Amino acid sequence: MNLRLISALALVLAAPAAAQQSLPTPQPTEQVPEEGLSGAVSDDSDWQDLGIAIPAFATDADVPTQTSAGSTAALGMSLARVINDDLKNNGLFKPVGPDALPRPAFGEVQAPAYDTWAGRSAEMLVQGYVRAAAGGQVTVGCYLYDVALKQQLAKAGWTVAPGDWRRAAHKCADMVYSRLSGESPFFDSRIAYIAETGPKDRRMKRLAIMDSDGANHRYLTTGQTTVLTPRYSPDYRSILYLSYFNGSPRIYIYDLESNTQRLLLQSSNAVFAPRWSPDGKWVLYSMAIAGNTDIYKMPAGGGAAVRLTDSPGIDIGGSFSPDGTRIVFESDRGGSQQVYVMNADGSDQRRITFFGGRSATPEWSPRGDQIAFTHIAGNFRIAVMTPEGREMRYLTDSWQDEAPTWAPNGRIIQFFRTTRGSGKAGIWQVDLTGRNERKLATPVDGSDPAWGPLRP
Amino acid sequence: MAVSALNREERIGLAIALAAHVALGAVLIARPAAAPTIPLPERMTVTLSEDVGLTSTAPSVADPAPDEALELGEAAPEPAPQPTPVPPRPEPKVQPKPEPKVQPKPVVTKPRPAPTVAAKPLPQPTKAATPPKAAPKAGPAPKPSNAPTTAPKGATSTARTPNAAATQPAKAGGSRIGSDFLKGVSGATGKQATTAPPAATVGPAVRSALAGAISRQLKPKWAAPQGVDAELLVTVLSWDLNPDGTLAGSPRVVRQDGITDANRAQAQRHAEQAMRAVRLAAPFNLPPEYYPAWKRVSDFRFDRKLSQ
Structure with missing residues (x-):
């Protein structure tokens, strides 16, 4: 006590002495009065979604097109609607669509009429035009303006085939999104998932694909066989998936250009979770032999497989880091499901999740800075962490959310959510801050989403 | 009961222990008491003047202080025939000039400005504190008591020196009190008022007020970008302003802090938004008489504070 008191007093005494000594010093260092003003301003308001006006795209001549949207004038309206929906559904922005706005000439x-738009309290303005191009194609131009500063921020134009007109809208939305958020674009991408129909005990699971906004939906398989865990190849040409044919699992590669499928691996052993390497040359999968499940790697063209893990437990679900040097996977070698990382050749395996509960289905972000996984402690929740296994953050809080997959820009995560009781599954997405959670509209129940890269 | 039985013995022991503690506490408190009292006032002055008040805060504020100081200082000396001996109690009273601390007035030669500080606290608690700064600056001229308060302004110190020089020699000979007291006070204040330039120099209060005004005008325009870890980003800008409050040239990024792997993508956007805020707020509404102070904003920080 006394010692402490004394030392405390000593401190008190020392402080003034120090202050005294320091006093004289500042004075001699008189600065030149020309130094300039300094200060600070903080944005402490709630996140304000940016107001963006998106009037219908203008056209020089209203001529018919071969697009599903109709004439160029109608197409201009549809383009603006698609852009509006893209931006509206992904947070950050508060767009006003073409139906509530006058159409610019x-x-x-x-040369936008800034004053008009400022009067509508729009901070940003997206304008564009549509023109019929040679060969039935359409040319779409897209411009982004800062209404308050009265300046153009970005512009771009594309000539697309009539069937791809929505891509032009997505590209415009991408331009706006990346310009105003600093992030990489992602709207012009596709999603593969498993469409589920039928009763619980005889569920039909078909492979389906769609645009990032749910448009251009298509079933790829008939439902005669159960299909699981699809993954887009990095070049978008094919989809890797697992199919059970007469109870024996097979890994197929579906070629999207020729609409054919190729058998990559057939085994009498249980096989799970095929994944691409980032360069598309290798396929990871897990195989159970006599109760011991390990991760293997084989060339995408077929060939001899290499076993990467050899622990007695279940090692499953490998996901490459974007540079292809490391693999994150799930293993129960320590007694419960946890996430481990290893080098691409199987060396240096170590556990990275120590958060309590169990951790499953890890997926490395395309940006490499995060790993998404399912954290199981009571409920199943989607969480992210650094590749070192630190700074875990929950993104969702529901009964059962699992199987995260990353948007091409690594800022949005899709997963599937099973509703308690009904067992209905739907595809949801949430951004990396845990905000802007929403359900994707799919014709039937969906699970196992796989977000492809940005389209070339 | 048992307690009481035990207590008797223990009571005594306890009483002794308590008494000892109290005594110890008293000793400890008593000792520091003398020293600590000094530092407190010093601290205050330090923070206030040190920051930005390079030249002059407000001439008017400084005026009253000198007066009191003079009176006090002089009142004490009465008995002594010699000019300065008295005011500085700690020191010898014999010779006006030799005295280091108290007697700067008589001549330009001030032996040591700094050392005096320690001794002074006792005589004049509040004013003593200030001398350290004032003394070095004012240099030889200022009187001990006056110097502290007046020091900040260049004008004051110069104004006084003549007085001091004139008065002091005379005092040494005879009645210092009367002449110095009257003259010193009135003369000093009068001169100060006249000589000090109206608002040519800008004090810390004005500077912070200007910064606050700019901040208020920027705030509605400043919106930090969203994203993971985006709240860690800090952009520091500088820009120049014309006398009418408009931007001269464009804002420049001095530096950015808080960039992580996760928010790197937003860093550029963060800076862009900050510059946008400056542009939008651009015709700044600021008092024209202080234009020299706000014509250059050299270091303005843009960040985001999570609300709670």
């Missing part, structure tokens, strides 16, 4: 596209 063709000449205004590159």
Whole structure:
């Protein structure tokens, strides 16, 4: 006590002495008065979604097109609607679509009437035009303006085939999104998932694909066989998936250009979770032999497989880091499901999740800075962590969310959510801050989403 | 009961222990008491003046202080025939000039400005504190008591020196009190008022007020980008302003802090938004008489504070 008191007093005494000594010093260092003003301003308001006006795209001549949207004028309206939906559904922005706005004249596209738009309390303005191009193609131009500063921020144009007109809209939305958020684009991408129909005990699971906004939905398999865990190849040409045919698992590669499928691996042993390497040359999968499940790697063209793990437990679900040097996977070698990392050749395996509960289905972000996984402690929740296994953050809080997959820009995660009781599964997405959670509209129940890279 | 039985013995022991503790506490408190009292006032002055008040805060504020100081200082000396001996109690009273601390007035030669500080606290608690700074600056001229308060302004010190020089020699000979007291006070204040330039120099209060005004005008325009870890980002800008409050040239990024792998993508956008805020707030509404102070904003920080 006394000692402490004394030392405390000593401190008290020392402080003034120090202050005294330091006093004189500041004075001699008189700065030149020309130094300039300094200060600070903080943004402490709630996140404000940016107001963006998106009027219908203008056209120089209203001519018919071969697009599903109709004439160029109608197409201009549809383009703006698609852009509006893209931006509206992904947070950050508060867009106002073409249905509530006047349509600018063709000449205004590159010289917007700023005052008009400022009066509508729009901070940003997206304008564009549509023109019929040779060969039935359409040319779409897209411009982003800062209404308050009265300046153009970005512009781009594309000539697309009539069937790809929505891609032009997605590209425009991508331009706006990446310009205003600093992030990489992702709207112009596709999603593969498993469409589920039928009763619980005889569930039909078909492979389906769709655009990132749910449009252009298509079933790839008939449902005669159960299909699981699809993955887009990095070049978008094919989809890797697992199929059970007469009870024996097979790994197929579906070629999207020729609409054919190729058998990659057939085994009498249980096989799980095929995944691409980032360069598309290798396929990871897990195989159970006599109760011991390990991770293997084989060339995408077929060939001899290499075993990467050899622990007595279940090692499953490998996911490559974007540079292809490391693999994150799930293992129960320590007694419960946890996430481990290893080098691409299987060396240096070590556990990275120590969060209590169990951790499953790890997926490395395409940016490499995060790993998404399912954390199981009571409920199943989607969480992210650094590749070192630190700073875990929950992104969702529901009964059963699992199987995260990353958007191409590594800022949004899709997963599937099973509703308690009904067992209905749907595809949801959430951004990396845990906000902007929403359900994707799919024709039937969906599970096992796999987000492909940005389209070339 | 048992307690009481035990207590008797223990009571005594306890009483002794308590008494000892109290005594110890008293000793400890008593000792420091003398020293600590000194530092407190010093601290205050330090923080206030040190920051930005390079030249002059407000001439008017400084005026009253000198007066009191003079009176006090002089009142004490009465008995002594010699000019300065008295005011500085700690020191010898014999010779006006030799005295280091108290007697700067008589001549330009001030032996040591700094050392005096320690001794002074006793005589004049509040004013003593200030001398350290004032003394070095004012240099030889200022009187001990006056110096502290007046020091900040260049004008004051110069104004006084003549007085001091004139008065002191005379005092040494005879009645110092009367002449110095009257003259010193009135003369000093009068001169200060006249000589000090109206608002040519800008003090810390004005500077912080200007920064606050700019901050208020920026705030509605400043929106940090969203994203993971985006709240860690800090952008520091500088920009120049014309006398009418408009931007001269464009804002420049001085530096950015808080960039992580996760928010790197937003860093550029963060800076862009900050510059946008400056542009949008641009015709700044600021008092024209202080234009020299706000014509250059050299270091303005843009960040985001999570609300709670």
